[in-house]
Amino acid sequence: FTPNxxxxxxxxxxxxxNAFTSNRANVIPFLSLMIGGGDDATDYFGTPxxxxxxxxxxxxxxxxxTWTRGRHNIKAGFSAAHLDQYDQNAGASAKAxxxxxxxxxxxxxxxxxxxxxxxxxxxxxxxxxxxxxxAVTPFGLYVQDDWKIKPNLLLTLGxxxxxxxxxxxxxxDALPYFNMVSPSGATLRENIINDKISTARVSNAFSSAQxxxxxxxxxxxxxxxxxxxxxxxxxxxxxxxxxxxGGVVSGLSLNSPxxxxxxxxxFNPAPLNVLDSRNxxxxxxxxxxxxxxxxxxxxxxxxxxxSHDQVTLNGGTVLTSALSGVDTDLKPQKTTxxxxxxxxxxxxxxxxxxxxxxxxxxxxxxxxxYNSYPGDKxxxxxxxxxxxxxxxxxxxxKGLLNDNYNSLLFTxxxxxxxxxxxxxxxxxxxxxxxxxxxxxxxxxIADIYDAKHYYGPxxxxxxxSFNGSASYELPGKGLHNFVERTLLGGWVVxxxxxxxxxxxxxxxxxxxxVPLSSALPSQGGTGTTDITNPSNAGEYLANGSTHVLVNVPxxxxxxxxxxxxWKAGVFxxxxxxxxxxxxxxxxxxxxxxxxxxxxxxxxxxxxxxSNQGLNTFQGPGYLAIDGALHKKVYFPWFxxxxxxxxxxxxxxxxxxxxxxxxxxxxTDLNTVSSFGLGVSQGARQARILQVMGKFQF
Numbered sequence: 001f002t003p004n005x006x007x008x009x010x011x012x013x014x015x016x017x018n019a020f021t022s023n024r025a026n027v028i029p030f031l032s033l034m035i036g037g038g039d040d041a042t043d044y045f046g047t048p049x050x051x052x053x054x055x056x057x058x059x060x061x062x063x064x065x066t067w068t069r070g071r072h073n074i075k076a077g078f079s080a081a082h083l084d085q086y087d088q089n090a091g092a093s094a095k096a097x098x099x100x101x102x103x104x105x106x107x108x109x110x111x112x113x114x115x116x117x118x119x120x121x122x123x124x125x126x127x128x129x130x131x132x133x134x135a136v137t138p139f140g141l142y143v144q145d146d147w148k149i150k151p152n153l154l155l156t157l158g159x160x161x162x163x164x165x166x167x168x169x170x171x172x173d174a175l176p177y178f179n180m181v182s183p184s185g186a187t188l189r190e191n192i193i194n195d196k197i198s199t200a201r202v203s204n205a206f207s208s209a210q211x212x213x214x215x216x217x218x219x220x221x222x223x224x225x226x227x228x229x230x231x232x233x234x235x236x237x238x239x240x241x242x243x244x245x246g247g248v249v250s251g252l253s254l255n256s257p258x259x260x261x262x263x264x265x266x267f268n269p270a271p272l273n274v275l276d277s278r279n280x281x282x283x284x285x286x287x288x289x290x291x292x293x294x295x296x297x298x299x300x301x302x303x304x305x306x307s308h309d310q311v312t313l314n315g316g317t318v319l320t321s322a323l324s325g326v327d328t329d330l331k332p333q334k335t336t337x338x339x340x341x342x343x344x345x346x347x348x349x350x351x352x353x354x355x356x357x358x359x360x361x362x363x364x365x366x367x368x369x370y371n372s373y374p375g376d377k378x379x380x381x382x383x384x385x386x387x388x389x390x391x392x393x394x395x396x397x398k399g400l401l402n403d404n405y406n407s408l409l410f411t412x413x414x415x416x417x418x419x420x421x422x423x424x425x426x427x428x429x430x431x432x433x434x435x436x437x438x439x440x441x442x443x444x445i446a447d448i449y450d451a452k453h454y455y456g457p458x459x460x461x462x463x464x465s466f467n468g469s470a471s472y473e474l475p476g477k478g479l480h481n482f483v484e485r486t487l488l489g490g491w492v493v494x495x496x497x498x499x500x501x502x503x504x505x506x507x508x509x510x511x512x513x514v515p516l517s518s519a520l521p522s523q524g525g526t527g528t529t530d531i532t533n534p535s536n537a538g539e540y541l542a543n544g545s546t547h548v549l550v551n552v553p554x555x556x557x558x559x560x561x562x563x564x565x566w567k568a569g570v571f572x573x574x575x576x577x578x579x580x581x582x583x584x585x586x587x588x589x590x591x592x593x594x595x596x597x598x599x600x601x602x603x604x605x606x607x608x609x610s611n612q613g614l615n616t617f618q619g620p621g622y623l624a625i626d627g628a629l630h631k632k633v634y635f636p637w638f639x640x641x642x643x644x645x646x647x648x649x650x651x652x653x654x655x656x657x658x659x660x661x662x663x664x665x666x667t668d669l670n671t672v673s674s675f676g677l678g679v680s681q682g683a684r685q686a687r688i689l690q691v692m693g694k695f696q697f
Contacts, residue, residue, distance in 0.1 A: 004068040013059045017572045019053035052092045056085040073146040080139050081389035085246055086171040090129035093119045094290035096280045110277035114265040115242075117279070117295065119335040120553050122257035122311045125300040127290045132253045133171030134245050139163040143695035144179030145396065156219040157237070164210035164242055164332060167249050173254035177202045179323030180396065189449065192371055192387045192394065198308035199256055199323065205249050207328040213240055227507040234340035240332040246509060251324025251395070257311050260300065267318055271298045283379045310390065323371075331399055335361040341409075350414045352696045358406045363399030364432075368448025369544065370394045374607030377542035382515035393544075400451045406616070419468035430461035434614055446545035454549075457504040462617075464501040470494065474484060490632035495511070502559070502619035502663075506612060507597060507677075509669040510546045511538030520589065523604070531604050533590035538600055541607045544593030549610040550669055559618035563680075566620045566661050571596070571678040581672045597669055620661040620680055624654045650689065657687035 001006060035342030064077040097116035101107040121128035144158035169176055179200045182191045191197055226228060254261070264272050271348025274297070289298060301314035311319045322510075341355030371386045371394040386392075406429050413422035433452040434445070445451045476488030498560070514537035519525030523532070531537040534550045553574075559572045568578055574596035575582035584593045591598060601607040630649035655658075659681055665676025 003312060006066045008064045008066075009062070012059075014058040016056040016058075017053070018055075020121065027352075034480060039231065040697040051348055052089045054085065054087045054518045058082075065594040069326075074144070075146075076141075076143045078139075078141055079139070082135070082137050083245055084133065084135035086133040086174070087246075088129075088131050090131060090145035090289040093130035094127065094282070095295065099277075099280055108162055112264075112275050112277060112280070114263070115275070117262040117264070118252055118254070118259060118680050119263065119290070120260040120295060120300060122260050122305075123259070123303055125295075125302050127293070127295065128175075129173060129289060131171065131175060132175045132250065134167045134249045135170035135171055136165035136244065136245055138165045138188050152223040152461070154221045156217075156550070158217040158641055160215040160217070162211075162213040162215070162242075162332075164213070166204040166206050166209045167245055170255075177205065177249065177275065178255040178258050179205070179252055179328065180388045180394070181254070188370055188562045189249050189387070194306070195388050195390050197388070197391060199210070199641035200309070202252075205252065205326050205328075206330065210243070210332060213332060214331075215239060215355070220292070229345040230342070231338035231344075232340075232342045233300070234338070237336065239335045239337060241330060241335070243330075248326060248330075248397075252326060255323055255325075256319070256321045257302075257309050260311060260319060262300065262319070268404055271300065271314065274298045281511045301536065308390065318390075320390065320392055323394045325394070325396045327396060327398050328396065330365075331363055333361065333365060333399065334363050335359055348414065349416055351412070353409075353411045354408065355409045355411075355629055357409065358404065360402070360404045361562065362402040363697075364401040364403060365397050366400040366445050366448070367397045368396050368445035368451070370396055370448055372447075372543040372545070373449070374541040374543050376544070377513045377515065377539070378604065382513060393408070396687065400448075401433045402444075405430045418473040418475070419470070420472075421468070424466070424469035426465045427462070428465075430458040431456065432458045445532050446541055446548060447543060451587045453609060454614040456616065459505070459615060460503050463502045466497070466499045468497045470580075481658065488634055488649075490634065492630045492632070494630070495627040495630075497623075497625050499623045500621060502621045504615035505617050505619055505663065505667050506615050507551050507552060507617065507667050507669065508547055508549050509538035509599075511536060511670040513605065515544050519604060522589065525604075530584060530589045533584060533595065534597055534599050536597060536670050537603065538670060540603050542604075543607070549612045549614070551610045552612050553596050554611075556596065558616050561620070562621065563659065563661055566664075566680040569675075569677070570664070576672065576679075578675055578681075581675065581677070617667075619663045622660050624660065624685070625656050625658075626651075626653050627655045628652065644695070646693070646695050648693045650691050652690075653688045654685060655687060655689075659686075660684040 031392075058081065060079065061080040062077060062079040064075065067074045081157070097118060099112045099115040101111070102113050106113065119127060119130055140160065140162045142158065142160040144156065147157065149155055158170040166519070179202045181198045181200050182188050183196050183630045186194070186196070217235065219233070219235030219237075221231060221233040226233065232567055253259075256379045262272060264275050266273060266275065276297035278297045279293070279295055282293045284292035296511045300315075300321075303312050303314060303316075305311055306318055310321065313319055337357070338358045339355065339357040341357075343351065343353035345351050349434060371388055371391055372384075373387055376384055376386065387638040407426055409424060409523050411422065411424040412421070432455070434456070447453065471492060474488075474491040476485065477490060478486040479489060511534060514521070514527075514529045514531050515525075516530050516531070517525050518527035519531045520528065523530070525531075529536050538548055539546050557570075565572070569576055571577075582593070582595055584595065600610050602608045628649055628651040630647055631649075633646040634646045635646065661680035663680065665681040666672070666674060666679075667677070669677065671677070
């Protein structure tokens, strides 16, 4: 508009489309043959037939205005968007899910032991295409003032407001939403125990739009000395994560009574104890889904719903189904960021800086099974009865967790004649809450009613890191003779170095729960299983969650291992090596035999946690040096000399060919037979050399 008032408007549109197209004649589902135990399932045959496809659209408009007046530079803006996604999986879901056979003879005789059907309507019992769609329209506003209080002091003030919208079903034949209903006046747990949980059809995921999101921010930059060679700057601000559209609503379309989530098994109540292979296959590969399958072996006839919207089947059977709900008052995940840094220019163009940055996040999403409780399988001799038998698992995403990050960063850089180099070193700690899972901030909690039991380093976090780079141009570019300048000038040697400490991990077991009645006689049972050994028994909370941490010796070394120790096994001192594992005599127990890793004391009698702590072990570190030698030739073509350049060179990654080991092959005591517990069985990228060339003009 004017030199001090500028407006910028933009509109964008992005369309994503992804499709899977298989041979339409392939109407055979996955078949799994159980050879031995449950961990030995082998998939036979092929992939689901009929195309499955997904599409998503992202339409955005934004307007930004900048106004400069006196010492103020004011910016303000508005944004609006329409986001949608559509998943068509009718063909893939038309198949029976994972038919299991317990032997070749059963498979050849068409006698499956179990399979699942999750594509039948809860109203008609007939095929219902699995089509899910969601759409949302978010808006945003912001205003910011860069206020130059003094020539050497800049203050930035800002405020942002966001409305993340309220997702609704979208697209042709998309399934409607059915959300969980928990009556007010009691806790969710109390309503589950008293069988007051139900479902209801809803037009949106939340009770109202996500529109009360005000995010203030402040920053400053100050040069305290007249030389202007030292700068101190920092800031503080609130931020939020926009909700993932598909992640928020993905379970609402599959809740009862939309779908029948049927599990057929030989020991299930009628009619779900009738297993017929004709339910597994289509009869007409040229037809649309379900390819001629009638799902009539046996015929499933819904007769209505009970008072909680659970579907009743022919014969009066109430279908117990899982429930995936969305907290109708769920708020965006929130984070506050803060930083302070000082930078100073020293003699010889040397610049040094030291800084701190941190964050604190709260309302981080966590999910778990609310229809479970520690000790369920203990009091029910290995069976999972749940808080309420009316429902299966009840999952609900809520903002339960928080985490924090703190980091110190030191950097130094210099441009000196033909030499340019820089280096940085950082120390950081990323800590978060988690349940009995193997990583902080995992989002899936073993005991959702004790979501903050474990607190420790986040999986994947790097506590120490060093990075450096240098580039040096050999003399010769300034020679007057063209031939000498061509031969001797333009040579550049460069290199990059990266080094970092290993990432944290925990030791866990995924073994199944073993009730006390099946334990050794010396442990109070009449069976043959040593329940102190986490390779034989796990799930010590006895609530259906199998990823649990094991007890470890207090004096066990947890970090600082050499590469040789990683290859041999960092737990070699206690018997777990790359070629062997400790053994327990048949008439003994893991405790009596002195095994280092055990289930917590009280296993099978009371739900207990381990003594380990979350992510207290540290994996192998990393060191790599990359280098390059380039030669530039400047030609007087297409203009004066230097406007066209031929660059040739040789480049290398990990030029010292250091063996950078991968993380341990296993951290699970349930898989020690692979000899991977605490053993690095692989390496990252070896040395790579490449010759390059490019011409610019």
